Amino acid sequence: MAEGKMSLPSHFYGRSAIEVARDLLGKILVHQTKEGVTSGKIVETESYLPFNDPACHAARGKTKRNYVMFGKPGRSYVYFIYGNYYCLNAVCEKEGTPAAVLIRALEPQEGISLMQKRRKVKEIKNLCSGPGKLCQALGIKREENDQDLTKGNLVIKPGEEGRVKIIARPRIGIEAGSDKLLRFYIEGSAFISKP
């Protein structure tokens, strides 16, 4: 497909989770399924760092669940949480380093009617305003785990870079690492999970 040419190169992900999280804002996440194409602009992300980060799934070492984070950058890490929802991460840094960026919110673009059908809600701002919501809206399931984000059905493409104002904030409720700004979002977006 032509998407391979359009999508972000793998070296985009070969940097720190903080750099990648910041640069992912304004990019376009596209998922092609047999039902149709859904896409949205990334408006909120969160970084998960290697072993210094207690909140990271990989903080205690490599497991069957988080092995993807130890793999090559530019791949997707999808996990099931709280019995009902999935969360989508983009693996970054380098192979052997468990770093990833959580995609927290999207601004819907293509396939909005399909998202509304999947989510069973009408309001566009409610379609992707959260990690679990956007996965449901884009139809991201366990099958999308460990996919190559530079090619294939699930890709991230460049968007309106430089035209957005980025806000960095510490994550809430986590003491260790609170001195670092690990949550990023686009100022003024109505589609983020938190104001």
Added chain:
DNA sequence: GACCAGATTGTCT
């Protein structure tokens, strides 16, 4: 083999 905790969301007050 059993128990515990979790990167959330939806619904009720």
Added chain:
DNA sequence: GACAATCTGGTCA
């Protein structure tokens, strides 16, 4: 604003 719902994976015995 607060709390329950619901399941998978990891840790411990």
